[in-house]
Amino acid sequence: MPSMSSASRPARDHHRVLIVGGGTAGITAAARLRRAGVTDIAVLEPADVHWYQPLWTLVGGGRAPLDITRRPEASVMPRHVRWIREAATAVDPEARTVTTAADRTIGYDYLVMAPGLQLDWDKVPGLDSAVGHGGVSSNYSFEHAPYTWELIRGLRSGTAVFTQPAGPVKCGGAPQKIAYLAADHWRRQGVLDRIRVILVLPADSMFGVPVWRRALEQVAARYGIEVRLNSEMTAVDGAARELTIADHAADTEESLTFDLLHAVPPQSAPDWVKRSPLADPASPYGYVEADKHTLQHPGHRNVFALGDVANLPTSKTGAAVRKQAPVVVANLLAEMKGERRDGRRRYDGYTSCPLVTARNRMLLAEFDYDQNPAPSIPLLDTTKERRDMWLLKRYGLPALYWHGMLKGRA
Incomplete structure (x- = not known):
């Protein structure tokens, strides 16, 4: 059963882990944290619909229907994770609080920033x-x-x-x-x-x-x-x-x-993120500052960022989130336990761009921070236009998303 919304549960003002954003990055991180045994997790997300956005290109190209790209947010929320159906409006990392549009102030021990970006x-x-x-x-x-x-x-x-x-x-x-x-x-x-x-x-x-x-x-x-x-x-x-x-x-x-x-x-980053102390001063777009390998905020060790909102020198894709989420979870757990920082798990900048080139052909570009190819499918030359790669885009990756990533399994 999906977790209950904030409207149907007694309000609590403090959580061990607060995740801002219930999109790809936020749900994937929440699912992995639950699988790792973390309790008292809350996800702050106002939307009641969860979208699989990578297929929108195929919708626009007449190769997929829009309906298969959406599901109720409640259906993807991990069990035993509290869903707070409100929008964040401010964060105070010194006080360790996030303020919402409903004037709720939510405290946290650890914060995961995953609110995505905004279209300007x-x-x-x-x-x-x-x-x-x-x-x-x-x-x-x-x-x-x-x-x-x-x-x-x-x-x-x-x-x-x-x-x-x-x-x-x-x-x-x-x-x-x-x-x-x-x-x-x-x-x-x-x-x-x-x-x-x-x-x-x-x-x-x-x-x-x-x-x-x-x-x-x-x-x-x-x-x-x-x-x-x-x-x-x-x-x-x-x-x-x-x-x-x-x-x-x-x-x-x-x-x-x-x-x-x-x-x-x-x-760019959501406006409230741009105004926040977590925004990277080096980013003209207001994205959250994070160590590019550990995904930890350098000034606030209990804050992590992943997905589109993180100011990382890599492409903003769901494939990047799939590799970032295990790093965030491992390093957040290490921070909880007070483990040494020199042994933290590292993200190498992996991202993937499925480049559709025709109605039934695709290139799969996979690379790291250094722009080096980082292929994940053995024996296949994904630098060539391939029909099997298009089938992966249309059918394989959505299945991996709904049944793997959002469940914390892939």
């Missing part, structure tokens, strides 16, 4: 009012992902633009993947040669790891996609179907009219 639609002038209609969509919202497929399916000619903002984003490959799914659909429909496809990327290359960068360059060339590097969308006029692209290398701006725009919003 308003950081691109015009985007907030444009998205969701008039040819503008984004797979970064469950509300808009089905509209992406509607736009792709309906376009027979014109200009399609796919953008990525500067700064860290969830799954750095997702802004590209939808461009490839769209182009593959148009190719199969026999209309690709009538559609100008533009991919706007902020970095100076298509991918940070050379072996996958070369593969993606070939994919883009195969579809005839115009790749704009060192560039980003700086404004959009939804009514006029016009956007502005800044080329930072050439220090120029260009206005383009579009028929379809898939826009990825800028992203």
Whole structure:
């Protein structure tokens, strides 16, 4: 049976371990802590729906239904973990308390920060009012992902633009993947040669790891996609179907009219995290400071961070969380026991980007902090486009997520 909500249990104001966030990182950490025998754990999470966001790309590409990406939050909450259905608004690491939107003050002995990140639609002038209609969509919202497929399916000619903002984003490959799914659909429909496809990327290359960068360059060339590097969308006029692209290398701006725009919003830590003492002063986006190997806050030894909110030099993916969670749990337990800090478990920066390149093909990019390939599937060359990797993305990884990660088993 799922644990009871705060509305149905007597309120308690202090917990041995308080986890802020009931998404991928928070639930995975809670499940592992329970399996390790930790009692008196609370998860602070206001949402009543839990989403499997990695499939939203396939929803936008017409390859998966939206309904299979959501489950009730109560169904994923680990047993014997208290669910506090409120939103955090502040943290005081000196007092060891978190304040909620309901003016509740919750004390803790140990804190795990996993509230995720926020989508800053308003950081691109015009985007907030444009998205969701008039040819503008984004797979970064469950509300808009089905509209992406509607736009792709309906376009027979014109200009399609796919953008990525500067700064860290969830799954750095997702802004590209939808461009490839769209182009593959148009190719199969026999209309690709009538559609100008533009991919706007902020970095100076298509991918940070050379072996996958070369593969993606070939994919883009195969579809005839115009790749704009060192560039980003700086404004959009939804009514006029016009956007502005800044080329930072050439220090120029260009206005383009579009028929379809898939826009990825800028992203940052939740505002209350930015204002908190736990925010990393080195992060312009307000993410939580954490040792990149132990995932422990350097100024507050009873605080750990994982997932999208942690300021780590790796991609923000569910695969990264799967490797971070065991490290957080092991080191939190070691901190509880007062064990030496020089023997702590270490996270090497592993992350994974499933790069869908066609309706039934995928590359699997796995690498560490040093951008070295870190393959986890023996005997398979995941630098090549493969159908079995697409099946893994569509069917294998969701099963691993719901039945492995969120149960603390994988």
